[in-house]
Amino acid sequence: MLVVSTEYSQILAAHVAHALDCRLGGVRFTRFPDGEHYLRMDSPEKEMVIVGSVPDADALVQLLLLIDACEGSECTLVVPYLGYARQDKKFNPGEPLSARAIARVFSHGVSRVFTVNVHDRRVLTHFGVSAQDISLAAEIGRYLSSQPFTNPLILAPDDGAAEFASQVAGTCGWQHDHLEKVRITGDEVRIEPKHLEVKDRDVVIVDDIISTGGTLATSAAMLGAQGAKSVSSVCVHGVLAEGAYIRLLAKGIREVTCSDTLERACSRYTAGTAIAEGIRGNF
Ligand code: R5P
Secondary structure, X not given: OEEEEOHHHHHHHHHHHHHHOOEEOOEEEEEOOOOXXXXXXXXXXXXXXXXXXXXXXXXXXXXXXXXXXOOOOEEEEEEOOEOOOOOOOOOOOOOOOHHXXXXXXXXXXXXXXEEEOOOOHHHHHHOOOEEEXXXXXXXXXXXXXXXXXXXXXXXXXXXXHHHHHHHHHHHHOOEEEEOOEEEEEOOEEEEOOOOOOOEOOEEEEEEEXXXXXXXXXXXXXXXXXXXXXXXXEEEEEEOOHHHHHHXXXXXXXXXXXXXXXXXXXXXXXOOHHHHHHHHHHHO
16 A cells, blocks of 8 residues: 655655555655746555645645556545635535535545544535545543643634534543534624633633634633633644634634644644544445
8 A cells, every 4th residue: 555645745645654554655746937836746556645735736646647547547536635625615606516516526636535633524425436524532532631731712703513522521631611603704803701610710712723713713702801810722724814813822722733634834733643543444
């Protein structure tokens, strides 16, 4: 089995290969003079694992080209961060179901697909091949257990992340709770007032994605007003759009941590082991 990746998931792919105890295949990426992508990979093997997050259109094209280059092999596709997965409803006539469009594109040339904490598991039904989501709740729990927190509380910013927070807290053996969020615009949310026992406690907000950071900033303001000693956040996918990382730190968030599904300087834990376990279970 050979593991290959797009430029977007090189470090994670190395972790996956190490955990699977198999080789990494080299790929060279360049562009044609008109900007189109070109890639050339080492000779494929019978079984291939293709790793590529899709944070933008260039990543999408690279991943499609890589899948095509693996033609003739038995391919497992790992899309650690599946972009467009949050656009899983049509709100107005004439809109695409973007999550479905992306899932359909990745249903060709591969025999199975793995995602990591996909925003909503219903998206998996849009793939035309077997699709499975891997959760990093236990990885986050283990990461947090190694940190020096005082009387910590794990908090989900909304209903949708409550189960995830409970799984993280289950690994640490810490208390957990959740807030109620109403999204007003793309980067503005309202958090319903809720009294929490946070005085002099370290609060860790866990979520699948930090995008603009609006959810986190609004939650942290409420927690600060209630006397929390510190507010940190650990997410799976650090999208960190529009300068979110620095804005969050400037607002007093103690630490922002994400996994390497999107490779960032604040990727402090890896999805590689969980992905390898998922693949092993399915081969
Ligand atoms: C939404 O339901 C997600 O779970 C995240 O809470 C959301 O994507 C975070 O977005 P932002 O950082 O822009 O508030």
